[in-house]
Amino acid sequence: MYFIKPTDPNPVTPAKAVMLALLCTVWVATGLVGHDPWKPEDAYSFGVVYSMLQSGNWLIPTLAGEPFMANPPLYYWTAALTAKLLSPWLALHDGARLASGFYSALTLLFIGLAGRKLYGENRGWAASIILIGCIGMLVRSHEMITDLTLLTGCAMMLYGFAHSQERALRAGIWTGLGCGIGFLSKGFISPLLFVLIASLLPALFRNWRCRNYLLSVGLSTLVALPFLTIWPYLLHQQAPKLFAEWAWSLNIGGWLSFIQKGPDTEAFYYLKSLPWLAWPALPLAVWAVWRERKRLAQRDDLQLPLVAFVVMLVVLSLSTNVKEAYALPMLLPVALLATASLSMLKRGAANALDWFGLMTFALLAILLWWGWAGLLLDNHAKVTSLMKEYQPGFVPVFQNPAVAIAFASTVLWLVLVWRVGRSMRRAVVNWASGITLIWILAMTLWLPWLDSGKSYRGMVASLSAAMPAEANCVARNASLGDAQRAMLHYFGNIITRRDPARFCELRLIQGEKISRPLMDESRYEKIWEGSRKTDNHEQYRLYKEIKK
Structure with missing residues (x-):
């Protein structure tokens, strides 16, 4: 390179390198x-x-x-x-x-x-x-x-x-x-x-x-x-x-x-x-x-x-x-x-970014801990009620390993931001550690709540239980997406097919949550209806052909 690189007044020591490597690994x-x-x-x-x-x-x-x-x-x-x-x-x-x-x-x-x-x-x-x-x-x-x-x-x-x-x-x-x-x-x-x-x-x-x-x-x-x-x-x-x-x-x-x-x-x-x-x-x-x-x-x-x-x-x-x-x-x-x-930033700009990150992630961490505690203790706060409505049927459970990891991560973050030395790297290190802390809290304290609404496991189990064992195949409509097809295959071993000739006895329809029938009721009977707990847009209906 033709440009002469400036000398860094704050070199990365082996101890700092280990700390940064650990941060990247955890992230x-x-x-x-x-x-x-x-x-x-x-x-x-x-x-x-x-x-x-x-x-x-x-x-x-x-x-x-x-x-x-x-x-x-x-x-x-x-x-x-x-x-x-x-x-x-x-x-x-x-x-x-x-x-x-x-x-x-x-x-x-x-x-x-x-x-x-x-x-x-x-x-x-x-x-x-x-x-x-x-x-x-x-x-x-x-x-x-x-x-x-x-x-x-x-x-x-x-x-x-x-x-x-x-x-x-x-x-x-x-x-x-x-x-x-x-x-x-x-x-x-x-x-x-x-x-x-x-x-x-x-x-x-x-x-x-x-x-x-x-x-x-x-x-x-x-x-x-x-x-x-x-x-x-x-x-x-x-x-x-x-x-x-x-x-x-x-x-x-x-x-x-x-x-x-x-x-x-x-x-x-x-x-x-x-x-x-x-x-x-x-x-x-x-x-x-x-x-x-x-x-x-x-x-x-x-x-x-x-x-x-x-x-x-x-x-x-x-x-x-x-x-x-x-x-x-x-x-x-x-x-x-x-x-x-980093070698061009003025100290004032670096400190401003540093304090903005610290305040932002400290506030987010407090909200995540407070919201989780509200769900666990059922404190009847308005926010808690909204979260319970968003994930109907979710029952919070105190999970010792997850809570221990979340607590230890919070304490380590506080120690880290306190101990990071004064340098132009301080702002970016604190920002990265803050975003890592929020991710840890989301993936420990809040993971059961998130998975409850995002997973297709329960819906597919309900559909599988309703499917007649003697059916030859399951057809699908054009609205059934790739993600849904994948989860039907994984959780229920259900493979849906394109069926323009109407050969399959069962038809799985994905549509909106509307009351009107989506199939010809003179030819098909609805035998199951369901959706994911928190999905207000995707509704699934299983129809069986009426044999005459």
């Missing part, structure tokens, strides 16, 4: 086990994993007996392996969700390595800590979603690009691996990001026009090639129609259709949501770029994350689908730019 591990798959992504992703384990077909992703070609299978492979290996000790869905922890940990590792390379030895931890402090990372990093594998691939690519001016071999290997892993996670989005970032860096900044950079890009292409070709080739050989559906209908064709129609209001979705998802890293990143705007031509440590962010923002905004989880890759360059700002 990653909390919430991965102990609850059923939740709608929507958690449920349907596990449905694919469960079908893979049941059928033994690891080449073609399936969901409840039907091909599910939305994404390539790398995440599903990993989740199926962790579920199978840990099945003697954990429920299948808990074992599968550990794959999310694995990829989240890899993401923190590589964004930390990239931060250390770009900004100095003591900035690696800061990059990882800033990333876990981003609000958008908290829930999504603990769900079963393929976006986490893409996130890991993007972190590897950024780490590889950070070395591309000096160490072509290392850069080529990690950038190529990242591109390939991203492709096997979400398809063509990863190679597109690689091509655009690799092209724009030398096009915009002459620091990147060097022999090592060109060698690293060429080597990256060779390393990524097996990932880009082997699975698509095997898929094409075994199921040409499914290959065409994946490659054309769900990828290239969708992009071409979008180009023809042009952007719509959803193209600005990420601009509107990023201030929330990337808080508090985004204002720090903006400050770093603004402060160094006149020296960007010399600051190649800022050029890489800035170009990567702009490329990701444009490409993802112009994609055929926009969703909060799809914004996760943009948090990586934002975290790197925020890391660069």
Whole structure:
């Protein structure tokens, strides 16, 4: 790198490194086990994993007996392996969700390595800590979603690009691996990001026009090639129609259709949501770029994350689908730019962010403890009544291990924020520890309450009990979603089918909570009706054909 990195006046000692590593570990591990798959992504992703384990077909992703070609299978492979290996000790869905922890940990590792390379030895931890402090990372990093594998691939690519001016071999290997892993996670989005970032860096900044950079890009292409070709080739050989559906209908064709129609209001979705998802890293990143705007031509440590962010923002905004989880890759360059700002922040700004975080998380922790105690003691407060109405039938129970973990975490947080030394890192460390504390309290004290309303287990059990044993099959209407199909398969071994010829005797209908019948009552008799406890929109009805 041509820019001389400033010396950190507060180096990370071994003791501090252990503390920060423990913080990252707790953040990653909390919430991965102990609850059923939740709608929507958690449920349907596990449905694919469960079908893979049941059928033994690891080449073609399936969901409840039907091909599910939305994404390539790398995440599903990993989740199926962790579920199978840990099945003697954990429920299948808990074992599968550990794959999310694995990829989240890899993401923190590589964004930390990239931060250390770009900004100095003591900035690696800061990059990882800033990333876990981003609000958008908290829930999504603990769900079963393929976006986490893409996130890991993007972190590897950024780490590889950070070395591309000096160490072509290392850069080529990690950038190529990242591109390939991203492709096997979400398809063509990863190679597109690689091509655009690799092209724009030398096009915009002459620091990147060097022999090592060109060698690293060429080597990256060779390393990524097996990932880009082997699975698509095997898929094409075994199921040409499914290959065409994946490659054309769900990828290239969708992009071409979008180009023809042009952007719509959803193209600005990420601009509107990023201030929330990337808080508090985004204002720090903006400050770093603004402060160094006149020296960007010399600051190649800022050029890489800035170009990567702009490329990701444009490409993802112009994609055929926009969703909060799809914004996760943009948090990586934002975290790197925020890391660069730590040496530029004035003490007053750092202290303001520090006190805002402390007050915010202290208040949230008090509310979580108070609300939990109100439910447990049934104090008849208005808030308690509202929470009981939201989860009808939920009976709170004092769980010793969960309460002990929550109490110990609260005490440790108080000690941590008291003991963290005065430095520019204090604000981001306190923010990350505060958001981790809130997550721990939610996943210990409040997990039974949350799982009671989000799980499909009780509903499927009720449906299974009402199903006649002699029925030949169960048809479904078009409204029955992928998450519901997955949970019917997992909890009740119920596989619903498309049935245009009306061959099946049973028909499962998903609709609104309305009183009018949804089937022809002269031909079908309603034998069951139900829903999840807290769902006021989804209502399920099971009909049986009346035999004449």
